[in-house]
Amino acid sequence: MIRFENVTKTYARSQRPALDDLSLEIERGQFAFVVGPSGSGKSTLLRLVIREEPTTSGSVLVAGHDLAMLPPRKVPRLRRQIGTVFQDFRLLPNKNVTQNVAFALQVLGKPNRAIRMLVPETLELVGLEGKGKRMPHELSGGEQQRVAIARAVVNKPPILLADEPTGNLDPTTSLDIVRLLADINNQYGTTVVMATHDNVIVDEMQRRVIELDHGVLVRDEAQGSYIPAPSFDEPAPAPEPDEGDLWADPNPDWTEDVVRGDD
Ligand SMILES: Nc1ncnc2c1ncn2[C@@H]1O[C@H](COP(=O)(O)OP(=O)(O)OP(=O)(O)O)[C@@H](O)[C@H]1O
Structure with a gap:
């Protein structure tokens, strides 16, 4: 669905590349987190x-x-296939919730009949039924992000990109928002790519984790955590001597474990 082939991106007037020979593929219907320190290229x-x-x-x-x-x-056509959500919501402050979501369809030239059907259906999907008449300033941060997500998915794009969508939210609300993105991924098969610094979310969701460092792909795990799992190649730390435990046994019987191949 999304494929990077040896991609290097160096911005004008910049010495170092923001992305450095990046190759990866995100398949249709996948949910992937992109993690890495600030400035790593997410x-x-x-x-x-x-x-x-x-x-x-x-x-x-x-x-x-x-x-x-x-x-x-053809770039506008590409962008119609890709919903986007950002940290700062980017709602239209003078339009209510329904109008904010409807506007995304109006600019695509959708007929009013379709808009009247799709908007309430999408507000229900994001858990905002009954709040269509509220103005953005009458909503919590989490609700504003739900409006932004509704607007991003109302035309059912196959891809949803989210750049730090929980960056302005408290931990509980953040988890609710990422679960909503996971629901959309499950229900519609939308391919979701989410850049985040939020270790709690990444650890909780156990989805694909793509980690960048200085624009270089340093980790790509199918079901990863924010911090990489310890590598089995690393020597295990020496156990503390502890009287009475197995290590303290002067004549441990290892035979059975060795034969079974356990370690
Ligand atoms: N428009 C730009 N012009 C020049 N350099 C840029 C531009 N945008 C980003 N950069 C540089 O490219 C590198 C990667 O930036 P990018 O915003 O992609 O990182 P990030 O991982 O998303 O960071 P953050 O987590 O802070 O949002 C950084 O060194 C940044 O300074």
């Missing part, structure tokens, strides 16, 4: 997927299309 990765920035070298392919080959007139 947002850059997402920006390349919507062709907000060109690559310096290498290719980004979305649904098999090389974005470098996409004529500018």
Whole structure:
């Protein structure tokens, strides 16, 4: 669905690449976290997927299309296939909840009949039924992010990109929001890519974890935590001597374990 082939991105007036020879593939229907320290290239990765920035070298392919080959007139069509959610919600302050979500469909030229059906259905999906008339300032941060998610998915895009969507939310609300993204991923098969610093969320969800450091892919785990699991290649720490435990036994009988291949 999303494929990076040896992608390097160096911004103008920058010495170091923001992404450095990055190759990875995110399959259709996957839910992937992108983690890494500040400045490691997470947002850059997402920006390349919507062709907000060109690559310096290498290719980004979305649904098999090389974005470098996409004529500018087709970029809006690409972006219609990709919902985006950000840390700062980006709602229209003078429109109510329903109008904010409907606006995303109006700019796509959807007929009013479809809009009247899709908006309430999507508000229900994100848990905002009954709040359609509220203005953004009358909502909590978590509710505002739900509106932003409704707006991003109301036209059922196959891909949803979320850049630090929980960055302004408390831990409980953050978990609710990421569970909502996981529900959307499950229900619609939407491919979700979420850049985050939130270790609690990543540890809780146990999804794919793509870790960047200085633009380099340093870890890619199918069901990972925020901090990598200890490698089995690392020597185990020496046990503390403890009277009465197995290690203190002067003549332990290892035979059975060795034969079974346990360690
Ligand atoms: N528009 C830009 N022009 C020049 N350099 C940029 C631009 N955007 C990002 N960078 C640089 O590219 C590198 C990667 O930035 P990016 O925003 O992708 O990282 P990030 O992992 O998303 O960081 P954060 O977690 O702080 O949001 C950083 O060194 C940053 O300073």
